[in-house]
Amino acid sequence: MPSSTHIGLVWAQSLDGVIGLDGDMPWHVPEDLKHFKEVTMGEVLVMGRKTWSSFPESFRPLPGRTSIVVSKTLTEDPSDDKLDHGDVHVVADLAQGLQLAGELKTGPMIWVIGGGSLYDQTLEVATVVERSLFNIHVDGDTYAPKLDTSWTLTQQDPSAGWHTSKSSVQYRFERWERTLD
């Protein structure tokens, strides 16, 4: 992959780091879906098979974006007809997924959009995290990775406190960055 390629991770989490429960996200925050769309529109996205499957059929593939789905089972048995689409590629391992994303991207970024297993495997090569933080505690079975001291918070919206969603959840958008040696 060219050195000019930047890998970004985008996720939404609770205060305790929960990102998922029972194959879905345990909240409904439409403002965050809009934010996700703004961050990722026109870009190449890499995701795990469970995240792909978590999108309602009518929403996948995500319009206006190129989806790369990492999955051994789907490469062996591509029975999901939504995969038969020019903007979707299925690859059997993550290295292939990142390689293909590097070839298909038109800008500097590749976005990893989940889920927990993909974030864990790509955090060490990422330089950007777009994190939506929700001011809630919820039960979960899938967690975001923790950001260590190599990461710097470079943007926060709002700059202090929280927005309040139509659904009453308090939230804020954070951008974290770092340089890799």
Ligand SMILES: NC(=O)c1ccc[n+]([C@@H]2O[C@H](COP(=O)([O-])OP(=O)(O)OC[C@H]3O[C@@H](n4cnc5c(N)ncnc54)[C@H](OP(=O)(O)O)[C@@H]3O)[C@@H](O)[C@H]2O)c1
């Ligand atoms: N809050 C958020 O921002 C956010 C974002 C995305 C997802 N989520 C949530 O996260 C949960 C899903 O996350 P998850 O960690 O369970 O699953 P995931 O990362 O979405 O998908 C895991 C699957 O991806 C494939 N995979 C992963 N690494 C691979 C590798 N190196 N080589 C080949 N295949 C690989 C495997 O598919 P096969 O089994 O088919 O081989 C594996 O079972 C859901 O609850 C979802 O709603 C939340």
